[in-house]
Amino acid sequence: xxxxxxxxxxxxxxxxxxxxxxxxxxxxxxxxxxxxxxxxxxxxxxxxxxxxxxxxxxxxxxxxxxxxxxxxxxxxxxxxxxxxxxxxxxxxxxxxxxxxxxxxxxxxxxxxxxxxxxxxxxxxxxxxxxxxxxxxx
Numbered sequence: 001x002x003x004x005x006x007x008x009x010x011x012x013x014x015x016x017x018x019x020x021x022x023x024x025x026x027x028x029x030x031x032x033x034x035x036x037x038x039x040x041x042x043x044x045x046x047x048x049x050x051x052x053x054x055x056x057x058x059x060x061x062x063x064x065x066x067x068x069x070x071x072x073x074x075x076x077x078x079x080x081x082x083x084x085x086x087x088x089x090x091x092x093x094x095x096x097x098x099x100x101x102x103x104x105x106x107x108x109x110x111x112x113x114x115x116x117x118x119x120x121x122x123x124x125x126x127x128x129x130x131x132x133x134x135x136x137x
Contacts (some may be wrong), residue, residue: 027095027114032069034060035119035134043129053078059134067091071100 037057040048047053059073073085087102098121101107110121110130121132 027112028064028067028091030114031061031089031091031098031112031119032064034058034137036137037132038118038135039131039133041129041131051078057132058137061089064091067093073100 035058037048037054037059039046040054040057048057049055054075055078056076057074059071062070062072068088068090071085071087071089073087075083075085077083085102085105087100087105089101090099091097096113097109097111099107099109108123108125110123110132112119112121114120117136119134119136121130121134123130
């Protein structure tokens with residue numbers, strides 16, 4: 001009887017620890033998707049809209065391996081047309097910060113969180129307060 005209790009306790013602890021590990025990685029895994037931009041704020045001013053600087057934006061975070069993966073970011077400007085940014089992304093150990101490094105540019109780091117099917121990226125890039133809201137495609 002004592003052996004059965006011990007085995008049961010070990011199984012319960014194994015399941016508990018396994019579930020805890022899954023929760024830690026869930027934010028990182030949630031990034032792996034295509035996200036459509038619904039708001040692009042710079043210093044509290046909206047830059048996304050049919051007659052704004054940016055007319056549309058979509059980012060795809062490809063499969064994450066360990067703490068890094070590739071991304072493709074399509075940005076359409078009112079003047080100048082579309083821009084395709086291809087690069088790599090790295091997430092921190094807490095899965096609440098992502099660094100985007102385009103192939104031909106400098107890295108930018110954003111704090112991120114999720115609310116329902118929305119992704120929020122926030123950061124201070126070149127002394128500009130950036131706040132982006134994306135909806136999962």
